[in-house]
Amino acid sequence: MKPSLEVEFCGRLYENPLMNASGVCCMTTDDLDSMARSRSGAFITKSATSTDRAGNPEPRYVTVPLGSINSMGLPNKGIEYYLNYVLDRQKRFPSENPPFMSVAGMGIDENIKLLNIIQDSEFSGITELNLSCPNVPGKPQVAYDFELTDRTLKSVFQFFTKPLGVKLPPFFDFAHFDDMASILNKYPLAYVNCINSVGNGLYIDVEKESVVIKPKDGFGGIGGEYIKPTALANVRAFYTRLNENIKIIGTGGIRTGQDAFEHLLCGATMLQIGTELQNEGTGIFERINTELLQILEQKGYQSIEDFRGKLHSIT
Structure with missing residues (x-):
């Protein structure tokens, strides 16, 4: 019997666990339509702000040997643009799972405003609140301020009743895993997404003796192969610390x-792909699905749930 890649997530069944990471192949309706036609199990919109943003000056995204560096500055077309798109898809394709919606305010007030717009709409899908935007000059990452994160979620769940997940930056200390998990466990979150890019890396062009991106004097978020071990560690750390009803989306270094398979073994239920999707295009989803199925067949697994989260420690 051929294995299945189906996953259940937030009460919905998805053909496979693969998605785009918000920021890649999701800026325009054409991008989103290409995701809908792909072999991904689901897809997510660009992180939206209240109104459209041009983002940081170019060059702001560069592919480097083991991944990417970017300082995009949250370019997007505004909440109404993406909400209109997902509502239209809901209407035209009522039997399909709606796309995920991503929002990223510049502060707690804007986050509340954005989520109120979604709460008051007919959107019936899953929303992702991005608490980890490392590439907006002058703006700190909300999730590195634990008190602000707690205050934000407390305010959000006073009115927001639809499925909500949060996207987190990488954490590097066991105490921080513990402290953040204790905050997240207080709220009825649907999931956490681990991780956003590793913030404020620097890549140098030796020939030019120069940085490679313009914003922030060349400092930017690192993605791709560079960050897979950090992403796996964060997936595992939160999988073992969060309440069972809070699922994990694994993001970082999936090529x-x-x-x-490694992300799923660490405890992720769904997976988002960013850098390699940017490099390869939407055909990546069919390729990775095929490769993942081959691994399940080789290991004798019939489903992802046969091994998800069952990473062994050395005793």
Whole structure:
């Protein structure tokens, strides 16, 4: 019997666990339509602000040997643009799972405003609140301020009743895993997304003796192969600390079916792909699904749930 890649997530069944990471192949309706036609199990919109943003000056995204560096500055077309798109898809394709919606305010007040717009709409899908925007000059990441994160979620869940997940930056200390998990466990979150890019890296062009992106004097978020070990560590750390009803989306360094398998083994239920999707295009989803199925067949697994989260420690 051929294995299945189906996953259940927030009460919905998805053909496979693969998605785009918000920021890649999701800026325009054409991008989103290409995701809808792909072999991804789901897809998510660009992180939206209240109105459209041009983002940071170019060059702001560069592919480098083991991944990417970017300082995009949250370019997007505004909440109404993406909300209109997902509501239209809901109406035209009522039997399909709606796309995920991503929002990222510049502060707690804007986050509340954005989520109120979604709460008051007919959107019936899953929303992702991005608490980890490392590439907006002058703006700190909300999730590195634990008190602000707690205050934000407390305010949000006073009115927001639809499925909500949060996207987190990487954490590097066990005490921070513990402290953040204790905050997240207080709220009826649907999931956490681990991780956003590793903030404020620097890549140098030796020939030019120069940085490679313009914003922030060359400092930017690192993605791709560079960050897979950090992403896996964060997936595992939160999988073992969060309440069972809070699922994990694994993001970071997924290029192959083996990378996907590792994220799932650490406890992720769904997976988002960013840098490699940017490099390869939407055909990546069919390739990784095929490779992941081959791994399941080789190991004798019939489903992802046969091994998800069952990472062994050395005793």
